[in-house]
Amino acid sequence: MAAEASSSDLIQVVSLLGAAVVAVPLFKRLGLGSVLGYLAAGLAIGPYGLGLVTDSHSIIHIAEFGVVMFLFVIGLEMKPSHLWGLRRQIFGLGSMQVVICSILLTFVGMAFGAPWQVAFVCATGFVLTSTAIVMQVLGERQELASRRGQQIVSILLFEDLLIVPLLAIVSFLAPTVPGADEAAAHGSSVWKSIGVALGSLGALVAAGLWLLNPLFRVLAASKAREVMTAAALLVVLGAGLLMEMGGLSMAMGAFVAGVLLSESSFRHQLEADIEPFRGLLLGLFFLGVGMALDLKVVAESWGVILAGVVALMVVKALCVYGVARLARSSHADAMDRALLMAQGGEFAFVLYSAAASAGVIDARTNANMTAIVVLSMAITPLLLILYQRFGKPAAAEPREADPIEEQHPILVIGMGRMGQIINTMLQMCGHTSTVIDLDPEAVEGVTRYGTKTHFGDATRPELLLTAGIEKACLLVVAVDDRKAALSIVRFAREVNLDIQIVARSFDRLHTFDMYSAGADEIVRETFDAALRMGKRSLEKLGMPHETAEEVGKLFYRHDRHGMIEQARLYDPSLGTYRNDAMVERVLATREETRQAIEALLRGEKEEWAYGDD
Structure with missing residues (x-):
């Protein structure tokens, strides 16, 4: 029996690897991209295809670690200062897109005859874009570090943060027997969940600040490469587990861990160690999504499902396009973002499952919405390819370095x-x-x-x-x-x-x-040119050339020293005009410079107190 089970498991593993090895190069050769290749391979070998692999949900659950590792690598590229610089895009652009899309998609659900509670849950689940698909496409295009890529990543981060409040809303919408005691217990449970989530986040930040770097220094001293790889996996999976225990997403935990290690001297080593696992598991995730497409459900409710896919994707794409244009993106960038983010995502499965368990939506609605999300994820790479070939203005091939x-x-x-x-x-x-x-x-x-x-x-x-x-x-x-x-x-x-x-x-x-x-x-x-113009202006007003040159040297030395002190006081979060300490320093430097120039014009030699710089 054990040998038969082992043989069956091995057949499934070989089927997964074989399907990926055959389908992905073929689809890339045809210009259809790797994501579509994985999805097609999963559909072919899954329970609704050849039946070589039967448990698609377990595979998706394991393969979600690929998304987790992807977010860890992205976090390694984002130092806290850089992340702070994206705060307006994360909370401003992200919240605008999520709120507007949620409202519009809720109306779409109500137009299909669903009660507002059911329509709202279905809408908010579809709003959560697939991080895996978007990141994979951006990575293949080498756009993750671009301004457009950073804006999209910011929105995805905000959507990942939403999973906790959305699950709390689902628990509020759950039908309950009226009663003050139950209401109080219900509220207490929600606040307890929020407290646990914040506690988990605080514990992760504390570990990242005070434990991770000393740990990697000790491991690096051992000079055992496999131990460093194991430690990298431990950090990613441990951070994900901690956040999941707190009710947050594993991907968010991995991202936070990556940000906390972004200034570490081990950053490049960690990225190199994680990369092979990330790519393999992410491919496995797309295979699982292809397998999860229940063709029986699609056949039974094909009219509702196809209409739902079209309606939800079109409305979401229009919303994303409108928000992008409001944020002053070009038409081409806004159109590309709309097609890239028009699909539902993997977190929708979590939300719909929780809503079904709580009785907010029934089993049929859960199955239909799951099929709609999976279809939208499968269609997105194809839409992007069609747009690149037929809808996007032709651009010159980028020159290689x-x-x-x-x-x-x-x-x-x-x-x-x-x-x-x-x-x-x-x-x-x-x-x-x-x-x-x-x-x-x-x-x-x-x-x-x-x-x-x-x-x-x-x-x-x-x-x-x-x-x-x-x-x-x-x-x-x-x-x-x-x-x-x-x-x-x-x-x-x-x-x-x-x-x-x-x-x-x-x-x-x-x-x-x-x-x-x-x-x-x-x-x-422009400083040296402005200094020369200032000296020439003084000469035109009658100042001797030698005196103007001395004034220029004195102004240069004071301004240079003042710039060093201002740089130490500069805080990007306060901007230019709200940093009181820097304002005081600027005013003090100007007064010191004015007094020094007046002394020079009186014939007094300045005693420079800061050294010759």
Whole structure:
């Protein structure tokens, strides 16, 4: 008996692996994408296909760890400061989309004849977009780090946070026998659940702040690679388990753990250890979704299910498009987001199951809505492919980065107005550098003038690693893109603590951010030019040239020292005008500078108290 059971399990495992190995490359070769390949393979071998695998729900439950690990990897890429910078998108854009879509989809459910309670539960379940599908598509497009990708990830994070209040609402909607005692007990249970959830979140944050980094230092000292891999899995699964015990989603727990480890020196090692498991389990999840499509239910209620799929997806897509346009996204971006997020998601299964157990929806509604969600998930990759081929304006193929065959101790990023001057000065003093720029016209033009320049996006870590950032002694960042410059400086400082970084900044606030990111020398792109214009203006008003030059030097020294002190006081959450400590420092610096200039004009020599910088 044991041998027969073991053989049966092995047949199912071989069937899963075989279906994936055959279907995914075939569908990718046909241009249909890996997600659709997994879904089709799951449908083929599942209980409603060939019947080689019968327990699709168990497979989905296990494979959900792929989604969990995906969120952990995303968390590793988001430092707390970056996540704080996305707060408006998470709670503003996310809440706007969820609220509007929930209201509109509730009306759709009522139009199908459902009571408002049932329509509301069905609507809110469908609002929860599939994190697995969206993340997979964004990952394949390499858009997770883009502005558009970050907005979508922010909305998904907000939707993951909703699972707890939605489950609480389901318990409120559950039919109960009237009675004050029961109502009081019911309210007490809800508040207890909220308290447990907050306690679990607090415990996870505390562990991340004070336990995880010391643990990985000890394990790294053992130099046992398999132990580090086991520890990485322990962190992901342990965080997910803790949050699930608190009533929150495992994916949210893994994401929080990733954010807490995002500034750790072990971040890249953790990402490399998790990646194989993440990809395999995520593929298994899509196989499970394909298997879960109950063709019998679809056949029995095909009219209602197909009408539900069309109505819910169309209304949700229109809502997502409208919210994106309100957030000032372009038509192309809004359309792409609408198609990408028009489907229901894996958390809908949890919500519908809880609602069925509580008696809010009946078994038939649960089966129909589950089929609608699964169909919407299966249709989404196909809709995206059709839109890419027939609906989206044709765009030029992106140019691949130039190969960098020789590494130099100096890297210069950006060959615009500033980069060309800086690199020419370095060359004339006998230094050799590796030069990278993202403008193909500039790359070709500068190369013609004798400076070998490589085309590539320096915000991509792999390009900087290929260029030798880990061993370089100097990095010059002269790009005119604020976010790109910050990204380059942060990564360079992470992988090379000894490198000297000279960076161009846009303004004072950008200077403060670059200071926090780890730049050693920061030059505001207009400051020196403005200083020269100020000196020339003083001369035109009759000031002697030598005196104007001295005033310029004095102003420069005071302003530079003031910038260092302001950078230490800068708090992005307070903005420019609400940071009282920084306002006081700016006013004090201006007064000190004014007094010093007045003393200079009286012929008094300043005693500089801060050293020669």
